[in-house]
Amino acid sequence: MKxxxxxxxxxxxxxxxxxxxxxxxxxxxxxxxxxxxxNGDTWQELAPGFAERSAAMVGDLKSICxxxxxxxxxxxxxxxxxxxxxxxxxxxxxxxxxTHGDALLFDGAPWKRxxxxxxxxxxxxxxxxxxxxxxxxxxxxxxxxxxxxxxxRRHSRGRAIWQRACDAIxxxxxxxxxxxxxxxQASAGAGFCDRYFPETEILVIGHFHFAGCWxxxxxxxxxxxAFVSPGPAHWVDWEDGWLSRGTVxxxxxxxxxxxxxxxxxxxxxxx
Numbered sequence: 001m002k003x004x005x006x007x008x009x010x011x012x013x014x015x016x017x018x019x020x021x022x023x024x025x026x027x028x029x030x031x032x033x034x035x036x037x038x039n040g041d042t043w044q045e046l047a048p049g050f051a052e053r054s055a056a057m058v059g060d061l062k063s064i065c066x067x068x069x070x071x072x073x074x075x076x077x078x079x080x081x082x083x084x085x086x087x088x089x090x091x092x093x094x095x096x097x098x099t100h101g102d103a104l105l106f107d108g109a110p111w112k113r114x115x116x117x118x119x120x121x122x123x124x125x126x127x128x129x130x131x132x133x134x135x136x137x138x139x140x141x142x143x144x145x146x147x148x149x150x151x152x153r154r155h156s157r158g159r160a161i162w163q164r165a166c167d168a169i170x171x172x173x174x175x176x177x178x179x180x181x182x183x184x185q186a187s188a189g190a191g192f193c194d195r196y197f198p199e200t201e202i203l204v205i206g207h208f209h210f211a212g213c214w215x216x217x218x219x220x221x222x223x224x225x226a227f228v229s230p231g232p233a234h235w236v237d238w239e240d241g242w243l244s245r246g247t248v249x250x251x252x253x254x255x256x257x258x259x260x261x262x263x264x265x266x267x268x269x270x271x
Contacts, residue, residue, distance in 0.1 A: 002034030002071055004239035005091060007098055008248075009039035009206025010226035012079065013061065014054025015047070019227045019250065023060040028256035029235065029248060033070045037089055039206045039224065040077025040100025046151035047079070076140070077207065078102040078109050078147040087140035090197075091238050092266045097193065097200040101207030101223070103143040104188040109207075111177035114150040122146060136196040186214035189221035201266070202243060204236050213245065213262060220264075227255075234261075241267055 008029070012018040020026060030036055043058045044050040065072040076083040077100040088099035102108040107115050107122045115122065125145060131138040185208045193200040194217075202220045211225025211234045222245055224234045233248040235257055242263055249258030 001073075001089075001091070004033055004237050005035045005037060006030070006033035006070075007037045007039055007204055007224060007236040007238075008227075008233065009100065009224045010041040010077070010209060010228060010233075011038065011043070011061075012041055012226070012228050013043045013057040014050040014052075015044050015228070016050070017228050019229065019233075020057075020255070023057050023064060025254040026061070027064055027068070028254050030065060030068055030070060033068075033237075035071040035073060036065060037073045037075065037098055039098055039204065040075050040102070041079040041206065041226075042074055042077070043080050045080040045082050046148070075100055076144055078143070079152075081144035081147040086137055087144070088136070090200075092201075092241075092243075094197070094199045095201040095266050096204065096238065096243060097197050097202070098204045099140070101185070101189075101205035102147065103139050104185070104192045104205070104207075105181070108143055108146045108150075111174050111181060112150060112152060113174060114152065116173060116177070118150065121149070125149070134195070139196060181208055182210045185210065185223065186212075186216045186221040190216035190219050193219055202264070241265060 011020055013020060043054040062072055073089060074083045075089065075098070076087050088097060090097055107119065109115060125142065126132060129138055129142040132142045189203045189205060193203055200219065202222065204222045204224065206224050206226065208223055209226040209228060209231045211223050211232050213220060213222045222236060224236055225231050227233045234245055235248055236243065236245045242265055244260055244263040246260040247258035249256050
């Protein structure tokens, strides 16, 4: 994988609430990367109302990456589970793990209206995948199956903060599930690594639309946020044994790397 490796997530291309209205505005953010890992929810595969425009935007995104000379790696998310591959990328000899994040949770996205009353069906799907509690590949396959079986039927009607807030609080248990997921995402990430990737020191996720960095049990969990309001988007770069993360600057009407927030040195394995 050609360095620098840049990681972003949750573009939600084609969705009315995505801040990416034209794919060309991502060009400054992608420029200079050897590889870009699009860490899930890049497009709206499961949303009939958005899928056609979303697919066209993905085509534009691939073209821009080719023009810039950077390899595009697409990982599956709960909104685009159809991407091929195992669903994760490792760097630094396995010390860094990149995966969307829905597989951290029993039901992928417990705040979804479609899942709030369907826990019995989800348990049945787990029963049909008995190796999912110990095999990472099976766990990611199950996450994709859950995503396909519970697509979002009702989408937010607007981008305004008040519209997003109203969407979040109905029904009331949805808001509670969102808050619970935000609060527990770091511990869920550490537990996921304990079970499936014990060698991981740094986990990079998206999914929760809540950018940040936390240290839990000797591991760092980094969330790169989302290109959907109200939360910000972040980026992560890996180059020459250094992992850095920073903000995405949207002030000029496009997207580009902003302030560097952290840098960590991870010596690469010999050979």
